[in-house]
Amino acid sequence: MTATLGLRPFPFLLALLLLLGGCSALWPGEVDRQTRLASFPTEDLPLESAVTISWSAEMVPFIEAETDRDLAFSLGLVHAHLRGAQLGMLRRLSSGRLSETAGPLTSDIDHALRILDFGRAVDEIWAEMPQETRDWLQAFTHGLNHYQAQQTTPPPEAGLLALSDEPWTPQDLLRIGRMAGTDVNWLAYFALLGARGDPGFMELWQRTLEAGLNGTASFRQNTQTALLSEVLAGESRSGSNTVVVSPERSASGGALLAGDPHLGLFLPNLWLLAGIKSPSYHAVGMMVPGLPFVALGRTPAMAWSGTHMRAAGSDLYDVSGLPEEAFEVEETHIGQRFWFSAKREVRTTPFGPVITDAEMITNGADETLALRWVGHENTDELSAMLRAMRADTPESFREAFAGFGLSPQNMLFADTQGNIGQIMALVLPEREQFPPEDLVLDASDPSTHWQGLLDVRDLPWSLNPPEGFLASANNRPTEDGIKVGYFFSPSERVERLQQILAGQERTSLEDLAALQRDTRSLAAERLAAALLAAIDTLPESSEHEDFLSRLRGWDGDYAAHSPAPVAFELLLYHLLPQINGLGEEAGDDLAEVVNEWNFLVVFLERDLAAMPNAERKAALSRALAAAAEDAEDFETWGDMHRLRASHPLANAPVIGRFFTYGDWPIGGSRETPMKTAHGLTNERHSARYGSQSRFLADMADPDATWAVLFGGQDGWLGSAHFDDQIPLWLEGEYLQLPLTPEGVEAVTVQRQSLEPGR
Known part of the structure; x- marks a missing residue:
């Protein structure tokens, strides 16, 4: 009991002690x-x-x-x-x-x-x-x-x-x-x-x-x-x-x-x-x-x-x-x-x-x-x-x-x-x-x-x-x-x-x-076309044409200046929980293996087609409305997808802000050649894993x-x-x-x- 009580203020004590002991690191x-x-x-x-x-x-x-x-x-x-x-x-x-x-x-x-x-x-x-x-x-x-x-x-x-x-x-x-x-x-x-x-x-x-x-x-x-x-x-x-x-x-x-x-x-x-x-x-x-x-x-x-x-x-x-x-x-x-x-x-x-x-x-x-x-x-x-x-x-x-x-x-x-x-x-x-x-x-x-x-x-x-x-x-x-x-x-x-x-x-x-x-993601190009084809069958799709126009003709390029990846990722974020029976508000609770890109590539179209027609249309309708609303916050993929330069200490309480050195819009995604991996999200986020270094050699x-x-x-x-x-x-x-x-x-x-x- 005593040990448990003693640990309750520990995060605040830790932050204070880190501040006192880390001045040369903070400044x-x-x-x-x-x-x-x-x-x-x-x-x-x-x-x-x-x-x-x-x-x-x-x-x-x-x-x-x-x-x-x-x-x-x-x-x-x-x-x-x-x-x-x-x-x-x-x-x-x-x-x-x-x-x-x-x-x-x-x-x-x-x-x-x-x-x-x-x-x-x-x-x-x-x-x-x-x-x-x-x-x-x-x-x-x-x-x-x-x-x-x-x-x-x-x-x-x-x-x-x-x-x-x-x-x-x-x-x-x-x-x-x-x-x-x-x-x-x-x-x-x-x-x-x-x-x-x-x-x-x-x-x-x-x-x-x-x-x-x-x-x-x-x-x-x-x-x-x-x-x-x-x-x-x-x-x-x-x-x-x-x-x-x-x-x-x-x-x-x-x-x-x-x-x-x-x-x-x-x-x-x-x-x-x-x-x-x-x-x-x-x-x-x-x-x-x-x-x-x-x-x-x-x-x-x-x-x-x-x-x-x-x-x-x-x-x-x-x-x-x-x-x-x-x-x-x-x-x-x-x-x-x-x-x-x-x-x-x-x-x-x-x-x-x-x-x-x-x-x-x-x-x-x-x-x-x-x-x-x-x-x-x-x-x-x-x-x-x-x-x-x-x-x-x-x-x-x-x-x-x-x-x-x-x-x-x-x-x-x-x-x-x-x-x-x-x-x-x-x-x-x-x-x-x-x-x-x-x-x-x-x-x-x-x-x-x-x-x-x-x-x-x-x-x-x-x-x-x-x-x-x-x-x-x-x-x-x-x-x-x-x-x-x-x-x-x-x-x-x-x-x-x-x-x-x-x-x-x-x-x-x-x-x-x-x-x-x-x-460029070849799988994203294919999935986006499939989602568009399914959404275009909805009677209310014309109400969201400004949003859907972002995706029309998209070749899967997650360029930082492109608006298309925003629409695509937001549709996935709001649609996938419904396909997997987790409800509309699953959000970050979907951060398990079914959130993997591999699962989306292999099963998304298959699972969507397997749903009863009425349920599929209802799920698409809800996802479309929610995604269109979220997209108002992000004009381009780079507005939403960021590259943050930081030390691992950036995740520490209180002092973390001292260890972030820059933040830039960045292109790429989970499986693009320039890998900047991320999860399903409807928020501004930072890539945490990817192409950390590059090497070239010409043997001539x-x-x-x-x-x-x-x-x-x-x-x-x-x-x-x-x-x-x-x-x-x-x-x-x-x-x-x-x-x-x-x-x-x-x-x-x-x-x-x-x-x-x-």
Whole structure:
């Protein structure tokens, strides 16, 4: 009773304490590049030889070292300098330690994260890594710790977030990598579990298998479950588009590649740009903070980018019938800022951790459920990516990904010899029955158990297709044979990419840049025409012709200046609850799997046609009247659909307004090539997930590599390079990432020499 009473004023106390402890974050001073780099350590370093870092005007580093170890160490310095606070929060999140920042309000989230246990396999992975990989990761970790130890001024948000200077370990970094590889299918599983046991669940399950899900299934809003969903979806590499073009279809005569990863649209970006060079490695591209490899990039021989496979790397098991000795119980202590530590239990079984011990995960499921996940197995992504950065043929690139498990990727590549191709970089469980008849499997049935694990060597791949291009967009694979999953994105994004590429006799990098900004939805064009045809049969449709005229002739383009998407989205918002029997005022209560775009694409026309004629006409009539009224508030899609540049702290009470840096009208939608995802709404809203960064490479020229981030390179609040790339992103412009010494020299504005200690 006392503890409950004591927590009632907690949000107000928290806001006050955050205000008192976060002044430097709320009002950070402006810092230019020279001032930021003045604090970068350059002398008396534990190096074998001098290392050179050439910094561009946008603070992109190009690091050149005489040994691989020195490169890894210097890379650790750079990651710590550019993204120290972000790394601290990634460590907290991946370890289930959010309450050390936010206090008791997030203890249930920490309990859920500890049950999911991103670190379960990291000790085994570290122990069995090749020595070469261990040396690389240890040197990178040493660089992080050296920077942290010499840093005299903590990041502005360190006090606000209660970040400490605890030393980094390789296991910390491996755990962050596991979190970045979160299985996006979990969000669908967890959303569906709440309906399991309902009379219509099996129909919902079959519909879900038919429609798939887009990997960011919504939870009900304004709940801790919604926050957990944001953490899992926003931090994981769950989306992306990638295309490759053969030299025969390229304007330059070299193979081309374009990739744009999809992540949470917040600052700092979850990528940073860098160039590296040592005896074994020479690459430019995008790196995840804390992970010492180029995940999306280019070497002198090859370029690559991946899209999430949406592979089924997890299964849920009913373990209610297991004997007591099959459950291993551990007590975990959750440190809570401003409060006492909390004690929770974490139970594990041979089928994985018991996730129903965290009610916020499973929405009140009755059974005792365990989660088996590939991420709890010994897979080695770091060694795979280091091998990939040294690959120089399609065959060696494919072989590099042996043992690569997270996140499962459709990896597309192009090389200087003119080859283009696609591999499946993942570890996939072998199952007797797939897809399953039910969401939850019976642990006592041996036929449901994993029979082994497959990897890239067991899976089909594509090399130099006759079409002269390849495109991937989280879509269902078309290859015959092994089934890899069932919760894929709709095919419209990949179809639009293929449509654009097929219509170009010769494709240039400029064409690929335009493709990355394309805002047309083929499915929306079709659905809008179907809705218009149905509405035109209503006698009162002529009364709303001003509204309906917005949709007539619409080609599905969600351009910011277009009025059509407003009308279309408002019709969906008011119509869908009635089709699903939830009533006219369901509103945000529809934020479950039936709100998914996949369901609309597959079932909207079918369900509308299946309604009795009178009910269908009444539903259309009500939706039309309500949508027409709402549309008076929004002239264009950009008036309604916004792109907000903000730090995750923008969601905090009282202080959140200090962490929003801009708000712009934006085009795009859920499944347009320029993805700016949103839910069903009749209000002004911000896209929260989408095309967070862009990458282009022309293999005809070693310096023709370009990239841009939504945000900037530097995670330091107040830095001139915290959000300076946003204007470039909005205008479709890029930064050059050259490979040659001459190219690097041309973009260098400041050079530092890192000197070894005596």
